[in-house]
Amino acid sequence: MQSTTQALMVQGTTSDAGKSVLAAGLCRVLARKNIHVAPFKSQNMALNSAVTLDGGEIGRAQAVQAQACGIEPTVHMNPVLLKPNTDTGAQVIVQGKALADMDAVGYHNYKKVVMGPIMESFALLQQEYQTVIIEGAGSPAEINLRENDVANMGFAEKADVPVIIVADIDRGGVFAHLYGTLALLSESEQARVKGFVINRFRGDIKLLENGLEWLEEKTGKPVLGVLPYLHGLMLEAEDAINAQQVDSDENPLRVSVPVLTRVSNHTDFDPLRMHPQVNLQFVGKGQQIPPSDLIIIPGTKSVRSDLAYLKEQGWDKQIARHLRLGGKVMGICGGYQMLGESIADPDGIEGEPGSSEGLGYLQTSTVLEPHKQLKRVTGKLVMPEQAAVDVRGYEIHAGVTQGVKADAPIMLTDGPDGQIGIDGQVFGTYLHGIFEQPEACDAILAWAGLEATKTPDFDLLREQHIDRLADTLEAHMDLGKLWPEWADMFATIK
Incomplete structure (x- = not known):
């Protein structure tokens, strides 16, 4: 199908690479530029969920991203939510309503069917918004999950949207993660990758520069930004428990x-x-x-x-x-x-x-x-x-x-x-x-x-942290390369 030229998908080299956070930050950056933007994640596996005004259930990450956009969340922002109830099975929620419990093999076969509602929801968002920030799931290089993929490159190919890939340098091996992920993609999938983002960097950027040059030379893809480690950033986790907390008083x-x-x-x-x-x-x-x-x-x-x-x-x-x-x-x-x-x-x-x-x-x-x-x-x-x-x-x-x-x-x-x-x-x-x-x-x-x-005031704190994230993206990403038609509105990398 033909997509809006401004739609963008954020994929990651691993789980918890920073996809949800980067997507939320991009949503806020665009919203602050008065661009009518909405979040989207075709398939989310999480036990943290939110309720929409019409009584549907979606992943909490998309509800936070909707807040970053300044809009109410809808079921179309996360048309498939998987809520694990055993090590091998999950409740499958489609467009906000529980459909059935399925084991991993059963759902893998069902993906061919569920792609229909996914594309329907995405099309509805395209009709209503100027742009859509799409979040992938896990990694696009999981070879065993490539068939019938609805969450990463399978969706990107079907929807015809550009992709950026984010990696967490704090885990180590960031260049192997990015280079290897790209290498495992097909030629058409590689072609839609517009660049890389390195997340959670600590230290002097000069020590990273030769690595960035090597990555760009080997892949032909630009590094769109190196994001600093944001200590104390408080955004709701997609699924993993976040134990980080502010300093408490002496007698808490x-x-x-x-x-x-x-x-x-x-x-x-x-x-x-x-x-x-x-x-x-x-x-x-x-x-x-x-x-x-x-x-x-x-x-x-x-x-x-x-x-x-x-x-x-x-x-x-x-x-x-x-x-x-x-x-x-x-x-x-x-x-x-x-x-x-x-x-x-x-x-x-x-x-x-x-x-x-x-x-x-x-x-x-x-x-x-x-x-x-x-x-x-x-x-x-x-x-x-x-x-x-x-x-x-x-x-x-x-x-x-x-x-x-x-x-x-x-x-x-x-x-x-x-x-x-x-x-x-x-x-x-x-x-x-x-x-x-x-x-x-x-x-x-x-x-x-x-x-x-x-x-x-928790609502105010959440707003402040989303703004802090957006400020960081504007300061450390070359957003004009992603949206040339809006380049004059964006700050470039400092």
Whole structure:
């Protein structure tokens, strides 16, 4: 099909090379130049997802990129989302709606079918926007995945779009990554590569110059930019947990999060990572939960199997001891379901049919049902002995929880949510993103024991970090080579 000449695809030599961040930065650069731009990722494999206004589900990275563009996210910005539920299988979400669970081989064969909705979504964005910034997935040089590819060069060839390739120099071997990736592409794929970007560089650029000259001579492709390592850059991760946090005060609130095998939407904790009064620790396999003021059980794609995993790690006993010592416990989404008395999956929505005994701290019971709840919500939050404050968030869950009372701690426009239990020590809610509103975050942290809370404005911080990223791209990339028709608007490499 014929594409707009301005569309651009960002591919990477590896996972976590910087594709999502570079795409978000380019979106903000163009938006600041009053160019009507939208993000796109044909296929995303991630357990961090976002809800669109019309109740669709997409990857969180595309929601952040939409924010960088100054627009609302839609399902067409990420037409295929894969949410792993086992080591070999995933829930397949097409244009915002769950289609089926498939194993790796089944989905590989299904790619020929799913290319139709992908191209439909891309065409709709092309019709509405001046340009589209497209993010690839993984690496285009994964030979075993080349057949029926919908995420990298397979899409680029079908959509007829130019490509830039980004590599992370902080990993080492950056020239081998870039040269080898290009060499493994077909001639037509190599022809659409417009240049390279080197990400996360530390040190004096003069020490890199002979390598850059060698790469350009060997490949015939320009190095469009060398981006410095941006210390402290806070953008929501596509999937991998980001443990980086700001320096905390001398006496911060200690918050621990046990990392489940299918932990989902761990971006819930980004506002806590960036909170100057919070010391946030993720607790991994085989680790003990450290002394804490607050333990938060996160969401998960496989709630019953992760409840069993939590117990295998001995975390249930450590949580019980924590409560005996007066600590607080919170559960979000799947973590909220675990805090109840039982979780039933009669239809095998997330695995083998059956029922599991919960941790028993809340007088609730949950049944997993085929229809997933997907919605953005607003309302009021009332924590024990506190005044009501505004709260907002989004819900993504298959479970229906019984036992929610009319005086629940959260009153949404469509009804009550959550429960407080064990003499006010335990709090559960379905709301993802609950810490993003300062008033709600203050209320929860005060309940957990933090005095004189001073929660920063997370939305403002995210905007500042996106602008910082865009400033860096304008200073260190030759954007005029990518869009010659807009070259007069862009700063060149300094």
